[in-house]
Each structure stands twice: as C-alpha cells, then as structure tokens.
Amino acid sequence: MSTLRVTAERLTIHEHPNADALELAQVGLYRAVVAKGAFRSGEFAVYVPEQAVLPDELIAELGLTGRLAGAAHNRVKAIRLRGELSQGLVCRPRALAEVDLERAAREGEDFAERLGIVKWVPPVPIAMSGQVEPAPDLMPWIDIENLKRYPDVFEDGEPVAVTEKLHGTACCLTYVADGGEVRVTSKGLGAQRLALVEDEKNLYWRAVRGHAVPAVAAQVAAELGAARVGIFGEVYGGGVQDLGYGADSRRGVPGYAVFDIAVDVDGQSRWLGPEELAKVLDSGLPVVPTLHTGPYDAGRVLELAEGRETVSGSGLHIREGVVVRAVSERHSSVLGGRAIAKVVSGAYLTRKGGTEYE
Structure with a gap:
C-alpha cells in the first residue's frame, strides 16, 4: 500500500x-x-x-x-x-x-x-495470522508509491524493468547468516517488528517451507557475503484473495513468487537491481513475471498495467497492475527513497466482490 x-x-x-x-x-x-x-x-x-x-x-x-x-x-x-x-x-x-x-x-x-x-488497514484472516514474537532484526519492506501520484520518478528513456503486480499477501523472510536464523512475517506485522512463530498451519510458513525459500536466502548470503538477507514474495492462491491464479492455498503448497531481495553487507543494506535479482533467482525460486525491460515510457507503463494476468498461464483474471523500477538501483529525489513505483489497473480497482486482505 x-x-x-x-x-x-x-x-x-x-x-x-x-x-x-x-x-x-x-x-x-x-x-x-x-x-x-x-x-x-x-x-x-x-x-x-x-x-x-x-x-x-x-x-x-x-x-x-x-x-x-x-x-x-x-x-x-x-x-x-x-x-x-x-x-x-x-x-x-x-x-x-x-x-x-x-x-x-x-x-x-x-x-x-x-x-x-x-x-484504511485491511483485515487479516485467521489463516494469515498466528502467534508472534519480537523481531528487531527483520529486514524492512517499504510502501511503494503510485506512479500516478508521482509521475516524475523516472525520466523518459531511462532503462527500467516493469514487473506484474500480483494480488496476494506479502511474505517477508529474513535470514540471519550468523546462526542461520529464519524469521517470517507479513507486511503489516513486519512494520511492527513482529515475526510469526513457525506453525505448519500458517500460510506464510507453509509458503516459504514449501518453496525452500530459506535455502535460497542462505545461498544468497554465502555468495554475496551478507550478514542478513531479506526475500520478499507474494503468497497467492484460492483462499488468499479473490484472484487465485489457478493455485489453491488451502491444499498443498500455496502459490509464491519473489518480487524483491535486500541484503545487508558490511553494515550497509541495499536492494538487488532487476538484473542481479534475475541471476540470483536462477536457483528456480518462482519470481513475478517481467513484462518489459527497456526505455521508460509513461504511456506504455499505463498500458501494461491493464489487461489479463500472466501468472496462471491462461489469463484467468484481470491484471492487478505493475511495478516499475530503475534497472540500475538508484535513489529518487521525488520519493526520497528507492526509484520504484506502482500502477494499479482500473479494472482491478473497480471490480466487484474483490478482497483486500493484508
């Protein structure tokens, strides 16, 4: 949000x-x-x-x-x-x-x-909640601002990557290299520096264990010499939100796709750029679809935000929208933070019977 x-x-x-x-x-x-x-x-x-x-x-x-x-x-x-x-x-x-x-x-x-x-704060269903514990060492996620509100984030022609925005619930995993500790939380709980105690019934823990996310985080830490690794992914499927993309979170392993990774190296935290992120995810971990890589064009981005989703492989649903980021990770003076923004499709915003859980 x-x-x-x-x-x-x-x-x-x-x-x-x-x-x-x-x-x-x-x-x-x-x-x-x-x-x-x-x-x-x-x-x-x-x-x-x-x-x-x-x-x-x-x-x-x-x-x-x-x-x-x-x-x-x-x-x-x-x-x-x-x-x-x-x-x-x-x-x-x-x-x-x-x-x-x-x-x-x-x-x-x-x-x-x-x-x-x-x-407005969306409600949290029982399957997404659970027992929590303090976790001051969590890698923080950021709210992504809407490009329509901040149209000057990117310059015309600047190299950008446009990825599909999925309608699920954000799952934030932090791996601490010293001791191999794994922390899992939601976006809302993470903002309060709270982690979910591991529970085989909890949606987030089922997703990260089912897709072996901790092992990938450990690999990233070893390769980049990171003290901490944050892997941020979307958990989706029937039972999570109204758009399930053909997956079912109620049985088996929920759908999951990575949209960002942060690392803490030598006391400095940074986000992996799109190209670096793609190389890291050669491990086979699912990743959100990339719809465009090339020169920034606002009109083209607005077009890409509409249409049908590509996650299911058969366009089951309308597309929620897109996320745009600079190919070379950089600071934005417009936002006062990362050069990253989203656009949400009009069809998604005005759909009937939609759910908005966090």
Whole structure:
C-alpha cells in the first residue's frame, strides 16, 4: 500500500467525454470526477487519495453520506462515473478555508491529521495470522508509491524493468547468516517488528517451507557475503484473495513468487537491481513475471498495467497492475527513497466482490 498523504495540488481540468455536468480534475496522472465548474485549471485544491477513511463530519460536508465504500461508507475507493475512472477526491474543506493552498502545495504540507483522515488497514484472516514474537532484526519492506501520484520518478528513456503486480499477501523472510536464523512475517506485522512463530498451519510458513525459500536466502548470503538477507514474495492462491491464479492455498503448497531481495553487507543494506535479482533467482525460486525491460515510457507503463494476468498461464483474471523500477538501483529525489513505483489497473480497482486482505 502507498503512504497516505492528503495534500494541496495544482489541478488540470479536462472535459468529461460522457457527461455535460461533470469534468475530470487531474492530479499527477490521477483523474477524479468533479462537478462542472467547481474548479479551474491552475487552481489549487485538496486531494484525498484512495484508501483514505474520512470522518463523518467531512463526509457530510462533501455531500458524500452513504456514497463511499466500506461497511461504514467512509472509505475512498476508485469508481467509474459515466464510464470514466475516478480515483480519489478533489475538494476544499471548510477547515482549510484560511489556508494558502498554493503555499501548502509548494511546501508539501500534509492535512490528513488536521482533517481527521486515516489510512484504511485491511483485515487479516485467521489463516494469515498466528502467534508472534519480537523481531528487531527483520529486514524492512517499504510502501511503494503510485506512479500516478508521482509521475516524475523516472525520466523518459531511462532503462527500467516493469514487473506484474500480483494480488496476494506479502511474505517477508529474513535470514540471519550468523546462526542461520529464519524469521517470517507479513507486511503489516513486519512494520511492527513482529515475526510469526513457525506453525505448519500458517500460510506464510507453509509458503516459504514449501518453496525452500530459506535455502535460497542462505545461498544468497554465502555468495554475496551478507550478514542478513531479506526475500520478499507474494503468497497467492484460492483462499488468499479473490484472484487465485489457478493455485489453491488451502491444499498443498500455496502459490509464491519473489518480487524483491535486500541484503545487508558490511553494515550497509541495499536492494538487488532487476538484473542481479534475475541471476540470483536462477536457483528456480518462482519470481513475478517481467513484462518489459527497456526505455521508460509513461504511456506504455499505463498500458501494461491493464489487461489479463500472466501468472496462471491462461489469463484467468484481470491484471492487478505493475511495478516499475530503475534497472540500475538508484535513489529518487521525488520519493526520497528507492526509484520504484506502482500502477494499479482500473479494472482491478473497480471490480466487484474483490478482497483486500493484508
């Protein structure tokens, strides 16, 4: 999931092709449907992203009572309005009436706390939970931001790798070379520095044992002289999320595919670049599909985010989206961290009956 930030943004207004009373307000590469005439290009307004949970007072002020997602009708979710994908909310809350939004946009001020907006946290099914223990030595995972919110992460023509984003649950394994200790956790628990106690019934432990991930981590540590190795993969299959890719997590070994590896060498942590990652995974460990390697083109990336998945081999489901990263692992001044971003498909965001467990 992306970091939740509620910020002031400069708008670009586009005509809605299918509705005379509506327009499209563009923020980055996102577009949100708004009432015609409510905003003009060049003006500043507050952008509330998807997965934001709004307080009742703000919902009522915006005229959205009963119209948002979730059991409490308080969560912002992508929808289609008259055929156009609308992601997030564009508004000018009364609580910010005295705020200079142009200045706030320039300074990157975050209004989430001031407006009482929090990030939605998906539920955790029993099969994905379990007994936990403190684990301060876990290799940390990072939230990947959406390219539509940060369109300047990559330069046109920059060599990038685009991989398919899978709809499962992130499994984070840390291998400590001194003693051969193995820690397994989920993304949510890992953020709290908690590991799952090994249990043959636990989904994550079944996946890493079934695919011999600890052995690969030990091999990576030996080859690179790493004190710690973090292998990050997606566990998937029927019983995990609504998109199962032809696998069944309830019987046998769950589906699993690696999407990232981090190593700690001489006290310095680094992420393996796409080419280095591919060489490491020659061991036969499953890896997320690579859809494109070559010059960066934003339009092409947006196209690749749509369509059918390739994991099952038969296109059983819509594609969740893609992840883009620089071929040469580098820092992004736009993100303040790794040059990596995601794009989620419109079909995935607006599908019916979808599950979003973490």
